[in-house]
Amino acid sequence: MQFHKYDVVIVGAGGAGMRAAIESGQRTRTAVLTKLYPTRSHTGAAQGGMCAALANVEEDNWEWHTYDTIKGGDYLVDQDAAEVMAKEAVDAVLDLEKMGLPFNRTPDGKIDQRRFGGHTRNHGEAAVRRACYAADRTGHMILQTLYQNCIKHGVEFFNEFYVLDVVMTETEDGPVCTGAIAYELATGELHVFQAKAVVFATGGFGKVFKTTSNAHTLTGDGMAIVFRKGLPLEDMEFYQFHPTGLAGLGILLTEGARAEGGILRNDSGERFMERYAPTMKDLAARDVVSRAMSTEVREGRGAGPHKDYVLLDLTHLGADVLEAKLPDITEFSRTYLGIDPVDEPVPVYPTAHYAMGGIPTNITGEVLRDSEHVVPGLYAAGECACVSVHGANRLGTNSLLDINVFGRRAGIAAAEYVAGREYVEMPENPAAAVADMVERLHAADGRERVANIRTELQVTMDTNASVYRTEETLKQALHDVQALKERYARVSIQDAGLRFNTDLLEAIELGFLLELAEVLVVGAINRKESRGGHAREDYTSRDDVNFLRHTMAYRQPTDQSAETAVLDGLTAEIRLDYKPVVLTRYQPMERKY
Numbered sequence: 001m002q003f004h005k006y007d008v009v010i011v012g013a014g015g016a017g018m019r020a021a022i023e024s025g026q027r028t029r030t031a032v033l034t035k036l037y038p039t040r041s042h043t044g045a046a047q048g049g050m051c052a053a054l055a056n057v058e059e060d061n062w063e064w065h066t067y068d069t070i071k072g073g074d075y076l077v078d079q080d081a082a083e084v085m086a087k088e089a090v091d092a093v094l095d096l097e098k099m100g101l102p103f104n105r106t107p108d109g110k111i112d113q114r115r116f117g118g119h120t121r122n123h124g125e126a127a128v129r130r131a132c133y134a135a136d137r138t139g140h141m142i143l144q145t146l147y148q149n150c151i152k153h154g155v156e157f158f159n160e161f162y163v164l165d166v167v168m169t170e171t172e173d174g175p176v177c178t179g180a181i182a183y184e185l186a187t188g189e190l191h192v193f194q195a196k197a198v199v200f201a202t203g204g205f206g207k208v209f210k211t212t213s214n215a216h217t218l219t220g221d222g223m224a225i226v227f228r229k230g231l232p233l234e235d236m237e238f239y240q241f242h243p244t245g246l247a248g249l250g251i252l253l254t255e256g257a258r259a260e261g262g263i264l265r266n267d268s269g270e271r272f273m274e275r276y277a278p279t280m281k282d283l284a285a286r287d288v289v290s291r292a293m294s295t296e297v298r299e300g301r302g303a304g305p306h307k308d309y310v311l312l313d314l315t316h317l318g319a320d321v322l323e324a325k326l327p328d329i330t331e332f333s334r335t336y337l338g339i340d341p342v343d344e345p346v347p348v349y350p351t352a353h354y355a356m357g358g359i360p361t362n363i364t365g366e367v368l369r370d371s372e373h374v375v376p377g378l379y380a381a382g383e384c385a386c387v388s389v390h391g392a393n394r395l396g397t398n399s400l401l402d403i404n405v406f407g408r409r410a411g412i413a414a415a416e417y418v419a420g421r422e423y424v425e426m427p428e429n430p431a432a433a434v435a436d437m438v439e440r441l442h443a444a445d446g447r448e449r450v451a452n453i454r455t456e457l458q459v460t461m462d463t464n465a466s467v468y469r470t471e472e473t474l475k476q477a478l479h480d481v482q483a484l485k486e487r488y489a490r491v492s493i494q495d496a497g498l499r500f501n502t503d504l505l506e507a508i509e510l511g512f513l514l515e516l517a518e519v520l521v522v523g524a525i526n527r528k529e530s531r532g533g534h535a536r537e538d539y540t541s542r543d544d545v546n547f548l549r550h551t552m553a554y555r556q557p558t559d560q561s562a563e564t565a566v567l568d569g570l571t572a573e574i575r576l577d578y579k580p581v582v583l584t585r586y587q588p589m590e591r592k593y
């Protein structure tokens with residue numbers, strides 16, 4: 001076991017983690033622990049853009065951006081946080097430009113901007129050009145730029161280090177974060193990192209679903225680790241399904257395709273979004289478009305031999321536009337479906353894409369331990385966190401923005417917190433729980449296989465907790481997840497070695513996924529309304545009287561009576577509580593696009 005000491009430890013080297021590291025690394029001794037090589041993080045897969053009201057090509061301002069974000073999130077957004085994000089967006093883009101990011105340009109040399117779903121001029125009048133972009137490789141450019149700047153500032157990276165636990169020390173004033181425990185992939189060794197502050201930036205958990213745009217590594221580790229410590233997760237029932245995944249595969253085709261003029265059509269060639277969203281049409285918010293696509297298919301207007309997808313028509317854009325503005329997705333379609341978007345419309349269907357919920361934080365990135373108190377020394381930012389700027393549904397391009405704005409804030413806050421502060425002692429033998437877990441898995445001789453359980457989990461989540469949900473489907477999902485959790489207790493691994501034992505780590509990641517799937521489903525059963533990405537067929541309207549509030553889900557220790565809010569007949573070891581939504585200037589209204 002090796003021991004390290006840093007002022008600030010950042011877990012995750014995606015956009016959020018590295019943006020935090022640039023700030024913290026310039027101020028204090030900082031280490032970044034990451035299970036992937038930094039530039040392999042999922043931020044690098046982001047395509048379409050990052051929004052900011054620069055007003056480079058059209059009139060725009062941060063207030064309109066704030067309004068769109070709040071409306072897009074179906075009024076579950078904390079409005080103070082949305083204001084911060086929209087205001088700081090402009091500097092966030094300019095900072096990246098100064099760091100060297102090659103944005104696409106207007107003819108007169110300004111950063112070019114394009115339309116994106118739900119981004120409008122003057123409170124919903126028409127689409128506005130707000131998304132800054134680098135072709136359809138915006139995330140790739142962000143990740144490379146941030147990594148180069150981390151290197152420049154001497155940030156220390158521990159690559160292929162899997163953080164498996166966070167260390168907390170109990171004090172008179174409650175728990176304080178004092179470090180993290182990591183497993184080194186190359187050697188199988190455990191490392192104890194003592195720290196004055198830890199920032200979680202571990203990304204999303206899309207792998208609970210089968211059809212997803214997310215990379216294999218997005219297993220929600222940070223969220224699950226924090227949850228297992230008894231800390232809450234916020235609004236986990238809100239999961240975004242992006243309208244345009246390649247049909248049957250889930251690989252993403254950016255909304256930028258519709259922003260550049262792409263049109264969704266059903267089997268008879270009808271531009272069906274005109275019926276669902278007369279003003280914004282194909283550029284309505286994602287939840288609206290995904291439901292419309294799903295409805296077209298359910299009502300028999302889908303395309304293809306099984307009528308199970310719709311078509312994204314880009315043929316009228318011409319080869320030049322596709323090459324210049326959408327080169328990667330054009331290539332994806334050719335490679336994975338054998339369809340050239342220049343000549344033929346592309347089969348698409350909604351794909352699991354983004355977690356609106358996560359580790360609750362305030363606007364400085366401090367993690368909450370309940371609706372009021374923070375955990376000193378513990379921070380979170382990016383997709384694993386919930387500030388909440390995305391509420392019930394995130395607008396496209398608001399996540400690359402979120403990771404930059406709140407990654408920066410968390411990095412500064414953590415560095416300022418540690419300044420002049422002493423190390424708090426860690427509890428005795430802080431790596432014991434992780435060592436036990438690893439040892440148990442090595443010794444396990446059960447007959448259950450990780451891959452089987454994971455596949456069954458993903459199938460039930462796709463079938464029962466997707467774009468449309470009912471009490472019945474959700475209870476089925478819960479039943480299945482709980483049965484899988486039981487089977488997981490009997491899982492064993494094949495690789496007995498210490499070096500590069502991905503078998504072991506996949507087993508641990510599966511444990512995280514099962515935990516988070518259960519939280520998602522329990523929250524969804526309990527939320528008897530439809531709001532944003534959570535569409536209940538048995539409760540079709542939004543219910544502001546009972547549900548204009550954030551869900552806070554806590555792990556209920558097994559030895560306490562499982563007092564769950566719902567679940568007639570089914571017990572989950574989860575306790576649900578609530579947190580009010582912060583409203584500043586926009587009262588909830590009916591949402592029309």
Ligand SMILES: Cc1cc2nc3c(=O)[nH]c(=O)nc-3n(C[C@H](O)[C@H](O)[C@H](O)COP(=O)(O)OP(=O)(O)OC[C@H]3O[C@@H](n4cnc5c(N)ncnc54)[C@H](O)[C@@H]3O)c2cc1C
Binds near residue numbers: 012015045048139
């Ligand atoms: C295909 C695709 C396209 C997208 N396009 C856009 C877009 O155009 N615009 C937009 O705004 N958003 C887009 N998004 C969403 C956006 O890219 C992500 O939400 C965002 O990049 C997440 O950044 P992050 O830093 O929070 O996490 P990530 O970039 O996912 O990074 C997570 C980091 O955590 C590390 N990590 C995880 N677990 C552990 C562990 N246990 N121990 C150590 N390290 C760990 C990983 O190594 C990684 O470095 C897209 C997403 C996808 C999947």
